[in-house]
Amino acid sequence: MALAPALKPVPQAPSWNPFRCGGTALPIPLLLMVKLVALTLLLTNHVRLLPDPFLPFIPGLDLLLPPLVFQRILQTVFVASALALLFNRWVRASSLVLGLTILLAVVSSKAYYGNNKTFCGCLLFLTGLYEPKRGTLLLRWQLIVVYFGAGLNKILDADWRSGLFFENWAANRLRHGLYMQAAALLPPLALAKIMCWSTIIVELTLSPAFAIRRAWPLAIWINILFHSALLLFTGSTFTMFFYAMNASVLAFISWPQNRLLVIYDGDCGFCTRTRRFLERFDLEGTLHWTAYQSGLARRYGLTDDAARERLYLIEEGRIFAGYGAFQRMAMYNPASWISIAILVALPWDDAGIVRRVLVAGFLILFSPLFVPLGESIYSIVARNRHRLSSETACPVDRHGA
Amino acid sequence: MRLAIGVAFLAFQIAAIVYARYVPSRYFCWAPFDMQTEYWLEVTVDGRPLNGQEIRRRYRRPQHGVDNRSPQHVIDIVQQCEERYAAAERVRVRMRYTVNGKEERQWHWPPR
Numbered sequence: 001m002a003l004a005p006a007l008k009p010v011p012q013a014p015s016w017n018p019f020r021c022g023g024t025a026l027p028i029p030l031l032l033m034v035k036l037v038a039l040t041l042l043l044t045n046h047v048r049l050l051p052d053p054f055l056p057f058i059p060g061l062d063l064l065l066p067p068l069v070f071q072r073i074l075q076t077v078f079v080a081s082a083l084a085l086l087f088n089r090w091v092r093a094s095s096l097v098l099g100l101t102i103l104l105a106v107v108s109s110k111a112y113y114g115n116n117k118t119f120c121g122c123l124l125f126l127t128g129l130y131e132p133k134r135g136t137l138l139l140r141w142q143l144i145v146v147y148f149g150a151g152l153n154k155i156l157d158a159d160w161r162s163g164l165f166f167e168n169w170a171a172n173r174l175r176h177g178l179y180m181q182a183a184a185l186l187p188p189l190a191l192a193k194i195m196c197w198s199t200i201i202v203e204l205t206l207s208p209a210f211a212i213r214r215a216w217p218l219a220i221w222i223n224i225l226f227h228s229a230l231l232l233f234t235g236s237t238f239t240m241f242f243y244a245m246n247a248s249v250l251a252f253i254s255w256p257q258n259r260l261l262v263i264y265d266g267d268c269g270f271c272t273r274t275r276r277f278l279e280r281f282d283l284e285g286t287l288h289w290t291a292y293q294s295g296l297a298r299r300y301g302l303t304d305d306a307a308r309e310r311l312y313l314i315e316e317g318r319i320f321a322g323y324g325a326f327q328r329m330a331m332y333n334p335a336s337w338i339s340i341a342i343l344v345a346l347p348w349d350d351a352g353i354v355r356r357v358l359v360a361g362f363l364i365l366f367s368p369l370f371v372p373l374g375e376s377i378y379s380i381v382a383r384n385r386h387r388l389s390s391e392t393a394c395p396v397d398r399h400g401a
Numbered sequence: 402m403r404l405a406i407g408v409a410f411l412a413f414q415i416a417a418i419v420y421a422r423y424v425p426s427r428y429f430c431w432a433p434f435d436m437q438t439e440y441w442l443e444v445t446v447d448g449r450p451l452n453g454q455e456i457r458r459r460y461r462r463p464q465h466g467v468d469n470r471s472p473q474h475v476i477d478i479v480q481q482c483e484e485r486y487a488a489a490e491r492v493r494v495r496m497r498y499t500v501n502g503k504e505e506r507q508w509h510w511p512p513r
Contacts, residue, residue, distance in 0.1 A: 149431025168502035
């Protein structure tokens, strides 16, 4: 089937709007990934942690410049490159420079060294090496190496195999009430052993899963659930780990090459208002709205009766209806993920509780498991939509934006 | 060229993962949050004991802390700090530490 001209991608120039990701030298998901890392680095005020040289891994780094000058240069370059990324300026070079700045900070101080910072540096650096013909190959292998190393280190550690690590961490360090109550119901170390081995299995499964294209969707969900579960259990983002590990899956996401067709009821005032509302947030122009009355829905095998009952989204031949269509609209909008990252990373007073609630809420909204419930809610709204608005759409609206 | 740089970068990480199997430290081998090391530092310089603030300034680590990594990382910081930056002082360090809540161990500088 030939593609309707309106569905071809809209040519774009880089925008100064930080919520936009189109029209740059990086594909949208890749720029979104490094933006999420840069944004959360800035929001968590990471710049204050950047060190002066202290017991560097590379000998002589502490002799190059006066310590304060070295630190100020790191901080200046860090902020400048992170802001350049956010505002879509020289995105590949900015990602490379920000990544190298973090990696330089890591190797210049044993006191600063940490896996989460190193991982952020790796993601940004490898994105800076992006070449269209090779796609995200290097980034995908970065994930494979990280999970291989993490799983191997754990499985070869006796305290992980016996559950002692988790018992000490959850009971003695975190004093996690729920864990201690559950553990008391089981034989000693049984729950700790389950948690340790679950972690080992997840990590050692994710490493090969990220290498097999067919396993990517499952690997993406396991990765997100694993890091979200850690946040829900502890209330902590483990400095940058939660943000960077979740953002990294964008290297495995295939973003639609063409605009998404949204078919709605053009005679319904509520639907038209919803369209106008959502169009305001569609900063990349990803959605092409058209009323089913235009007859376009029939080209995709949708009857007028079906199109009158639910909203449909057509993504490169695949059809999503109702709640699933709204999920897709949100998923393919960089502004959604940037807004979520801002909400989670903000320095809330009760950060542990707020982050747990936010992450649990977003997981539910985007989870395929929630679709049946979401569909039920959608159906109730769809059935009563004519009562929700007295407005009737004007004929111009019927043919979309 | 970019591919070669990226491959070399990843190869270094794989080498670090293998290397970590033969040494007590866990640098660049993707071992995040693998151990819980609780430690206490007692430091005297030219016979005078250092307080918590002085220890933090000297080693950029608190006098008593929990590190989510191998105890060797704290030991490396203390040892290399003394070797590199304080050769002229008479420094004695006793570090008591436990890993994952197991029995307490001690490390001394200079070595006994």
